[in-house]
Amino acid sequence: MTFRWGVFGHGKISHAFRAAVDVIDDAEVVAVAGRDLGRASAYAAKNNIGAAYGSIADLLDAGGIDGVYICTPHTAHFAPAGPCLDAGIPVLVEKPMTPTAADTTRLAEQAASTGVFTMEAMWTWFLPIYTTVRSWIDDGRIGEVQQLSASFGFRAPFDPEHRLFSPDLAGGGVLDVGVYPIGLAQWLFGAAPETIAATGTVGRTGVDEHVVMAARYPGGQLAELSCAVRTTMTNQALIRGTEGHIVIPEFWRSESATLHVGDAEPETVTAPHRASGFEYQTEEVMACVAAGQTESPVMPLRESVRLAETCDEVRRQVGVRYPFETSGP
Template identity: 55%
Template sequence: MGDADEIRFGMVGHGHISGQFLAAMEVVEGAHVGAVAGRNAERAKAFAQAQGIATGYGSVGEMLQAEQLDAVYVCTPHPSHEEAAAACIDAGVAVLVEKPIAPNLAGATRIVEAARYAGVFAMEAMWTRFLPIYGVVRRWVDEGRVGDVRLVTASFGFAAPVMPEHRLFDPEQAGGSLLDVGVYPLTIAHWLYGSHPVEYGAFALVGETSVDEIVSIAAAYPGGGLAQLGCATVATLESSAVIAGTEGSIEVPVFWAADRAILRAGEHEEIETMPHRANGFEYEIEEVVGCVRAGRTESESMPLSLSLEMAGLCDEIRARLGVAYPFEEGSD
């Protein structure tokens, strides 16, 4: 580790989401971003200068060789997560990999096995799992405030223009709604029920570029709980998650970035609000900082086993939908 008072991050990738990460980093104590790497050195250096980062590099390898880093945030397009993560792990540097950790289970498994073998911290950046409001939601559920939970509904969808070369619609970049935003409703259902579904049906609108543009999932979980989940890149979907029980319900508006929850039971309504200090990314960054300081190799809140489960489930769903990526073995 570098300076004991600071956790020094590097970033691989400097697209839109990197700006959200940097904005959140401003409120995290004891950590800062000291370097960024991209596919083009000049663009990376220009981004670094614009963002007040010390320097930029044309590859993750150059950055790792030149810098003393404690952790690296990988936010490149999905198919390049594995290469960047592997380089960091080989260098003994902790890694936070943007979701999905890899486009499929095979890639996710290679990252996880490499991290575990090397004893290096690795975590998928599923930031929703660290939002404080979910502590309130969990307490309400555990206290039986809504009775026995019977159904969770959650969807995440937006209407983007269909551009075949854009990462959302390009199969070479693991495009589609499932990996980009479908993991959010799948994750909240898993968080609520503590398991992936035991049975489910999945249906999709597969577009002209052969990626899933809209996905609808009906699922059953151990213990009898049900879920209705959806995702889309070509349609705006309802943004609230609703947990419905035998005695009431909990609504979580904009559930993937939530700072508010509403409990309704009979005529009683209770609202809890926990505003983010920045944009919500700060909580997953603080998890990485805490784990690196403590010498942990996995997060208890977002373990690598969960990343493997989600990658496997998404593989299964895509297989049912007939969606495969050109870089996958056995794809046409």
Template identity: 40%
Template sequence: MQNRLRWGVVATGGIADVVTGDLRLLPDAEVLAVSSRALPKAEAFAAKHGIPRAYGDYADLLADPDVDVVYVATPHVQHHEVSRAALEAGKHVLCEKPAALTSADLRDVVDLARERGLFFMEAVWTRFNPLVTRLGDLVAAGEIGEVRSVRADFGFTLPHDPAHRLWNRDLGGGSLFDLGIYPVSFAHLLLGEPEVVHAHGSLVGGVDAELGMLLGYPGGAHALLGSSLVSPLKDGAVVYGTKGLVEFPEAMYNPARMIVNGVEHTHAQEGAGYVPQLREVVARVAAGEVESPSMTHDDSLAVLRTMERAAAAVGLSYEGVR
């Protein structure tokens, strides 16, 4: 690896566009290549972002010996396939969430990364937001006492269209795996993996249109979480402790404000908000590590197990989706 970590971006959708913009803000990273199933799309994306190499197939990008790390931004259903292929090609991987649709597929990728000594991380940018990081520190310091309850929601209204990826089971659609993963990961950060998972919601065309979750932890601590494609949920979060509370008034997945026992804290966002996460990848790869302590393989597996339990409670399953 050269002094600058050389990235390849797989897919050219909205999230790839925003994250690539943030990647270009890092002085020790270079976006070297991009791929799309349609070469003209890859070429247009490359021209927009000043990327020197464009490929019409991700296999060609993975065969490029100059690419060090791959950012997987495909639809959910392809995450396991592309991540596995990238690791087999000797590339480090940052994969958009959810990193896989089943625990078995995620375990397969994690085991391969560890076996090959390659870095692999699920891209949950919330874990690297400076205010969320500060939340972890103040909770550890006892600022609000023992955490007893977490409330978090993420939802918006999206007109039903079976062709849209969020309404299409074959593309890994639904509110839980695309939006609900943020509240679940947020609760996991504070309370760990739950003992009990209750869920209630509605299915439309084989995917969940909305889902409410009650997660139960030892000693009575709990989390009330929600995701929706049919209601504009508040998108905030509250953490209740025995000595106080922390509020995220909006965008709990990328908060700009945090109120701790009535005192407001803010931060100046870098780029579109993905810079801290991308900086972490660069640092861990440079250090020769296979995972980030802020978003470990076990974290990803535990969150996915929780989502699978919630999904099963409403009859949602992605088994067999490829």
């Protein structure tokens, strides 16, 4: 039986999702929706998708879908998710799930009350190479894990009109790319940081353009994390243990990792994606839904709330507050 996906949003990231669905035998993108029917229709025609809608309500009313992938800008994740859950349709929501921990918590509560499957699209955690990385760690190959160093940053041209630089659209490095190093630490240490200290550069549009963070996790491990939208970074993860270390190049989308232990020849494992890399998280959603689960055991909603809380705290320390954030809890 084919899992019929509806996609809400038709930006660049929707193509990565379609490429992923294309390599999953029992899945298909059957409809696309956006806030502009004309653009959604043009997108559907160009991409050979059977149906197009101008709102989430129309997509849901038309029926015939088994799940929705929401890939609008951060600030437009929450609104379409609610109707999906109310309609009993599972959702995969792009990361960050919402721009604030308050809204992510609200969404998690709504998911719990409706009992409908909901997951943040933290695709990195599902990449095959991380199975290898986890097994190296679990097998004690690098001894006791002590530290993670991870960065993700690129140098975008400064453009006050672009989403990345817009406070109204929850721009800035932390939410755009910081979720990857912060999220990787959370995956690795199985917890949110006990303490995280951040300092950064806030540009003239009021969003964080460059942030460095020093964090400590409940198990005593430390992390140095950084992100930027105006500074090129290494985009590498380095996991250090007492006996060795693991290097994951381009860790957010990695297809390889290298194990270094003492003087032994480094051991590199490659695990190429079948398509864009989004196929693994997509298969996770389908498997969970088929099994009647309402959350992914790998990326349950409490992980999304933890991630959002950490991002909130980092933004607070750096001094970035979005105009739409209320002052109260």
